[in-house]
Amino acid sequence: MNGYFVTATGTDVGKTFVTALLVKKWRDSGIDAGYYKAALSGAELRDGKWIAGDADYVKRIANLPDTQEELVSYVYKEPVSPHLATRMEGNPVELPQVRADFDKASHRHDFIFAEGSGGIICPIRYDTPNADATSGKSSEPQKLFLADIMKELNLPLLIVTTAALGSINSCVLTVEYARARGLQIRxxxxxxxxxxxxxxxxxxxxxMMQELTGFPILAKIKEGDTDLGTAPF
Structure with a gap:
């Protein structure tokens, strides 16, 4: 094992914030930790350049030397699910490219935190049949979900949640979805x-989340924390 895959119980749970603290904690502990994200949508326009906000945040907090191109394989402008962004902008996610870019990140660093997009069921690519203009044949549509990327990278999952009202349901469902697909959870x-x-x-x-899932709570992070508060696990 050379890393963890950070996912969440939903959008806006604070997955990127937690990932940044994780990378920073590992690096502060003397471990050469890096970051990788397969697909990011909702890029930010700064000084005429499209910036992958999540990756840029982790890079700044953890003081990473990597370029944006090394941190993220696919960057989309539209703030929608990656599968829809690819329909609007083109450049759909290819799993072999994700594998290759992740392997490069693993060679640059001793330990990698891979961050997912949205929640665990996020569709990354969901093609619709398109007729070929010359042959008249329809191309075979490809369907790629976040769980497929998790399986490909084969890293244990860290599941980020809150303890707010409704968190029991969303946390347990996320865990059960991961279990049903044979994914390892840390x-x-x-x-x-x-x-x-x-x-x-x-x-x-x-x-209740611990009782119903059987998994430990590895850390409890308060709003505004600048340190994970625990040793690398």
């Missing part, structure tokens, strides 16, 4: 711990 990280102000509810949600 544990769960709770982000924005304490943000609801109802600590009895959050602590009980955390207890």
């Amino acid at each position: 544990g769960i990280i709770v982000n924005r711990y304490g943000i609801s102000g109802n600590m009895q509810m959050e602590d009980d949600n955390i207890f």
Whole structure:
């Protein structure tokens, strides 16, 4: 094992924020950790250049030397799911390219944190049949989901969640989806711990997530934390 795959129970849970703290913690602990993301949508236009915001954030927080092209394989402008972004912009994700770019990242660093796009069921590529203008034949549509990339990279999952109302359901469903696809899970990280102000509810949600999934809570991160607060696990 030379890394972890960071996924989340949904969009806007704070997966990138947690990933940045993970990479930083490993590097601060003397481990040459790096970052990789297969596909990013919703790039930001800065000074005439499209910036992969998630990767740029991790790069700055963890002080990574890699270029954007080394950190992310596919960057899309539209802030939509990658499968829809490819229909709007072209350049669909190819799994062999993801594999090749990840292998390059693994050679640059001793340990890699791969970050997913959205939640675990996020569609990365979902082609519709297109008729070939010359032959009149329809090309075979390709369907690629985040779980397919997880299987290809073969890294244990770190699942980022919150302890807010509804977190038990979303966390357990994410774990069961991963299990059903034969994916290995390392544990769960709770982000924005304490943000609801109802600590009895959050602590009980955390207890129930552990009880129902059988996986440990590896870290509880509060809003604004600048350090993971735990040793590399």
